[in-house]
Amino acid sequence: MRGLRGVLRVQQIRELSLFVILIMVLLLFGSQIENYFTPRTFDRIATTVAIITIVAVGQTMVVLTRNIDLSVGSIVGFTAFLIGRQFAEFRDLDPMVAVGLAMGVGALMGILNGLLVAYGRVPAVVVTLGTLAIYRGALVEYSGSQSIATRQLPDWLKELPQQTVFNLGEVEFGALPVIAIIAVILFQVILTYTRFGRRLYAVGSSPEAAEVAGIPSRRLIFTAFVISGALAGLGGFVYLARIGTITSEAARGLELQVVAAVVVGGVNTFGGSGTVIGTLLGALLVGTIEQSLIRMRINEFWKDALLGIFILIAVTSDSVIMSRLRTWWAERAQKARRSQLPASSSAGKVKA
């Protein structure tokens, strides 16, 4: 037991079990659907997961600080339409400029959210429920009930999803999943190894203590919302590349899948614990279930009900099982330390 505790943390057990569940889900669908384990299935799932993951990474930052961003679906829709229209007007728009524009506009929308939450002291649910409606309304006005068609887009963008970046055996990794993987690795490193990352956890686990410790919690919460907005903008770019046809209804309800991915991935809704890798696993689970149910045709309508139930199970298991496990392990560790205590404390006295 001690050995196991040395190797694994509670969070990692959570992720490991999620990984097992993911494999079980894959096997289950594999036995139900013909030709399931093919590169094509993988590709479909990977591109869906790519969009969810990119946006969910930003959402992770926000949830870590005990907040929530419900406006990401509208941001994705708005930025996808915005750059779609730019491409329709200037066909030879530079790719980097397009990505920068998408992320910039997304970040601007995130700035509004962040200002209101961090400095206006309005709860995140209220702010983002409001901006969800506002950004969607802005999109409808901007689109003027027109839509972006695939033929209006430049060829390189249309071919982007099919472009293979590297192969892993028979499986090809397209450009979109690679963008998502880069985002995951980048932000996992930021969370684990930078001061900013550690401070985000600190703010989430106890805002009061963080404030006392001199951590600028408002600025951190603000930054988390800006990151979430910028990544939602990047998600908009990926959405445009993947879907091609963008209407004013684009990505409506995506925020629900994103929040589901984050929560299922083990990011605590009370803030302060969770990893980006967990979020990736959550997104994989959500995306796999969605795409597989679509392939089963009859049960396509079961998607949302299952998603909701998954969130409930994930949150319940967190609050009931995981917290018990955490306290249990902590108690055992304390006992173990106490049993060693006499020797060490006497040694300390001698030294003193």
Next chain:
Amino acid sequence: MNLLTRFSWLRRWETLLFVILCVVIVINTQLSEHFFNVDNISNIFRLSIEKAMVVLLMTFVIINGEIDLSIASVMGLAASVLAFTYEAGWSLPVGFVVAMAVGALCGVINGFFITYLNMPSIVVTLAGLIAYRGVARILLEDRSVGGYPEWFTGLAQNGMIGSFPFTVILFAVMFVACFIILGRTAFGRYVYVIGNNRAGAEYAGINVRRIKMTIFVATGLMAAFAGLWYAARLGNIRANAAEGFELDIITMVLLGGVSIFGGKGTMLGVGLSLLVVLNMRNGMSLANVSGNVQTSIVGALLILSVLIPNWAQSLQNTKWWRSFVERDKPSLTKGETAKGEAG
């Protein structure tokens, strides 16, 4: 001192709402000569009565320090259950009872996870928002179910008692009932106490769990009823019925001066803000503002209805404001001074 400032602040918020309401009505009459038409006035109520019904119960939820994002999905689910059972050949009253039971069940699920497992209401009801709508999709898939008997659709569309539309009277009765329960009963006081200080309420021997549970189940029931009413009014049900209603409902509650942090707010304020939002939407419709822009404006209203009280609060805490108020009427705003003078 606290009590005094709080009461005066509340009184001012409701006065402010009343002023806003008058302004909105004046603007509306300027926008269109049809505004003061009797048909239009009763339309304001009839066309959004479902939202207004749920707002009453949502007030209890938010004063209690929680939030329920799943209401719109419960409305849609109840309507879909009715449609599903009707399609399966069940009689309408039986379907009605089943749909109400499903609504109550949704409330029980929300309440159980929130009160007994101590999970945040935002996450639980967000999961509910997805799941209940999902069940509605499973039941109706992409069909549209209509063809209900005349008495059912007629009830909501043009039922009259004397010269008043039935819906308006029904809502008035509900409003008065909620007003009395929240403002004049022990239960209502407990709702405030729990919202202000949950731990304190528990130490005072209030059965916090039972009260929270009661509120969530009642909200589920009311949402189901409102969903059925919506179904009757439209006469045609799809799985996406009432989608997005939570925005309007939460806006009406918060604009009414109910604090999102719990423990503050009155039914009177909520009633006034309900009138403000309904009249605003009506005015915008008369001025041909598109539905999506209307929704955006309601979204902005939602944020402002929390932001402005926050600003007012910080303004009251500034030195400048204090010195300003103290010079004006020291004995009323400064508790210590008043006490000192009395002593």
